[in-house]
Amino acid sequence: MSQSRRPQVDQYSDPGPITVGEALETTASSAGNKAVDSSDAAAIQAAERRVAGGDNRHLGGLGAKAQAAASFNARAARDVTKITISDVLSDAASKLPRDKAVTSEDAEEVREAELRSKPEAVTTPGGVADTMSKAARVNLEDDRP
Numbered sequence: 001m002s003q004s005r006r007p008q009v010d011q012y013s014d015p016g017p018i019t020v021g022e023a024l025e026t027t028a029s030s031a032g033n034k035a036v037d038s039s040d041a042a043a044i045q046a047a048e049r050r051v052a053g054g055d056n057r058h059l060g061g062l063g064a065k066a067q068a069a070a071s072f073n074a075r076a077a078r079d080v081t082k083i084t085i086s087d088v089l090s091d092a093a094s095k096l097p098r099d100k101a102v103t104s105e106d107a108e109e110v111r112e113a114e115l116r117s118k119p120e121a122v123t124t125p126g127g128v129a130d131t132m133s134k135a136a137r138v139n140l141e142d143d144r145p
Contacts, residue, residue, distance in 0.1 A: 035082035047132065051098060102136045
């Protein structure tokens with residue numbers, strides 16, 4: 001598992017807002033043993049699009065890896081051979097072309113992408129959409145005076 005790059009927080013430091021890369025790395029810890037499925041891949045692709053900000057030249061990293069993992073897992077005969085979320089998202093921040101603070105708009109787009117690929121209308125606890133939503137809430141609370 002990758003080490004968080006956030007500095008240790010004390011009464012004199014402010015670690016700044018949580019970034020998309022950090023939220024994805026948190027997902028690697030919180031839901032890391034879950035096999036990647038199409039809803040995970042859709043959420044990761046949406047997060048990557050949000051970071052790219054319309055610049056599609058750099059797409060194809062984490063999102064493509066997640067989609068390939070979901071496709072592989074759909075055909076895998078045994079759970080032990082399936083690719084997990086931690087396999088895809090470990091050290092995610094360093095694999096993104098750039099990073100940005102998670103906003104509520106980012107979280108909502110990721111949530112919608114995850115839900116579009118699920119038969120049940122609920123996000124995965126500790127999954128990409130859940131973690132992005134929590135990060136957006138923390139960032140919003142940190143912005144308040």
